[in-house]
Amino acid sequence: MGFAQPLLLVALLAVPVLLGAYVWQLRRRRRVAVRYSSIALVRAAAGPVRSWRRHVPVGLVLASLALLGLAAARPQVRADVPVSSSTVVIALDVSGSMCATDVQPNRLAAAQQAVRGFVQAQDEQTKVGLVLFSGFSQLAVAPTTDRDDLVAALDGVTTGRGTTIGSAILTSIDAIAELDPGVQRSDPVDAAGAAGAGALSPTPAPSSTRPATDPGAPGGGPGGPASSPGGLAPEIVVLLTDGANTRGVTPQQAAQQAAERGVRVYPIGFGTKNPTQLVCSRDQLGDASPRFGRGDTSQRYTDAGGRNYLVVDEPALRVVAQTTQAQYFSATDADQLTSVLRDLPRHVTVQQQDVDLSAWFALAAAALLVGGLALSLRWSTLS
Known part of the structure; x- marks a missing residue:
C-alpha cells in the first residue's frame, strides 16, 4: 500500500500527543483527589466499577483520529479493477x-x-x-x-x-x-x-x-x-x-x-x-x-x-x-x-490501477468515533 500525499502522515503525530495529554490528566486527577477517611465507604457507595470502561471511549476516539490522518494521506493499493x-x-x-x-x-x-x-x-x-x-x-x-x-x-x-x-x-x-x-x-x-x-x-x-x-x-x-x-x-x-x-x-x-x-x-x-x-x-x-x-x-x-x-x-x-x-x-x-x-x-475490461482507499478509512474513522461517543454516553448513565 502506498500514499498519494505521504507528507500528510505528519498529522498522525497528534494521536500520541493527545494520548500523552490524557495520561497526564489521569495522573493529575489522582494527585488532587479528595482524601476520605475511609476508602471502603466510597467504594461501597459507588458500587462495582470497571476502571477500564472509562478508557475505551477515549481509545476509540484516538483510533478514529489515526484513521482520519491516514485517510488524509490518501492510501492507495495497486489492483485489478474493471474498466x-x-x-x-x-x-x-x-x-x-x-x-x-x-x-x-x-x-x-x-x-x-x-x-x-x-x-x-x-x-x-x-x-x-x-x-x-x-x-x-x-x-x-x-x-x-x-x-x-x-x-x-x-x-x-x-x-x-x-x-x-x-x-x-x-x-x-x-x-x-x-x-x-x-x-x-x-x-x-x-x-x-x-x-x-x-x-x-x-x-x-x-x-x-x-x-x-x-x-x-x-x-x-x-x-x-x-x-x-x-x-x-x-x-x-x-x-x-x-x-x-x-x-x-x-x-x-x-x-x-x-x-x-x-x-x-x-x-x-x-x-x-x-x-x-x-x-x-x-x-x-x-x-x-x-x-x-x-x-x-x-x-x-x-x-x-x-x-x-x-x-x-x-x-x-x-x-x-x-x-x-x-x-x-x-x-x-x-x-x-x-x-x-x-x-x-x-x-x-480489467486493468491494473491505483485504487484510492481514503473513503474507506474515513468511513471506519466515523464508525469508531460514533461508537466511542455512544459508549461514553451509555456508561456515564449507568454509573
Whole structure:
C-alpha cells in the first residue's frame, strides 16, 4: 500500500500527543483527589466499577483520529479493477497484402469473418466503429449500435496499396473524440510527404487543422473529465494488421497521442511469417485496385533494408500496446484470430490501477468515533 500525499502522515503525530495529554490528566486527577477517611465507604457507595470502561471511549476516539490522518494521506493499493468499454473502434487493414493465402482462403476473408463475429457478439449497449486503412485511413462507420451497417461495410471492403497504421490510429482517436468530450482530437503530425503519398484520408481530416492539445483544458489529457479512473478512457481501439507501416505518421507517434488521451490501442498481428502468393477475389479487388498476380512475393514486397511488408512488424505493434497501456496479440490463422477477438473483452475490461482507499478509512474513522461517543454516553448513565 502506498500514499498519494505521504507528507500528510505528519498529522498522525497528534494521536500520541493527545494520548500523552490524557495520561497526564489521569495522573493529575489522582494527585488532587479528595482524601476520605475511609476508602471502603466510597467504594461501597459507588458500587462495582470497571476502571477500564472509562478508557475505551477515549481509545476509540484516538483510533478514529489515526484513521482520519491516514485517510488524509490518501492510501492507495495497486489492483485489478474493471474498466468499461462503451465504445470499440476496429481499425482493419485492407492493404493488398491481406490477399496473402497463407491464411485460407486469404487473410482479408478470414479477418472479415472474425470481425463480423466479434461485432455480432457485442451487447446492445456497446458501440462499434470501423476504420479501414491501406494507402490512407478513413472512418467507414462511425461508432454505432447498428450491427447491420457494420456488417454491410465489412462485406464491401476493397483492397488498396500501402499500409498506414499510424494514420489509422489517429483516425480512430478522432472517431472516439466525436463521442467523448474528455478525449481531444488528434494533433497534426509533421509528415509533409505523407499527404502527397496518399497516407491521409481523401476527405480533409479534422485533425490536420486542429490546434495542439492544451493540457490544462478540459479533457486535454488522460485526466480529463470523461476519462475513467487512472486516466484511461472507456473507449478502445482494436488494430488488426498483417504488415508494417509504409508511409505517413509512424505507429509510435500515433500511439503517443493515444496515450496522452487515455485511449488504449490493442494491436493484433495477423498472418504467418512465410506469406505465399496474393490472390484476391473480384469483390476484394474493386474497380480501382491493382490485380495482384500469383507467384513469388518475397522480392516485390521487400524494401532496400530487407524488410518484408507482408510480415507483421511485431516490435512496432508491441510498442503501440505498451505505450497505450494495452496488450499485443498475435494470430497466425483464422481460428486464432477468432479466439483473440472472442477473448478480448476479458483483457480490455480489467486493468491494473491505483485504487484510492481514503473513503474507506474515513468511513471506519466515523464508525469508531460514533461508537466511542455512544459508549461514553451509555456508561456515564449507568454509573
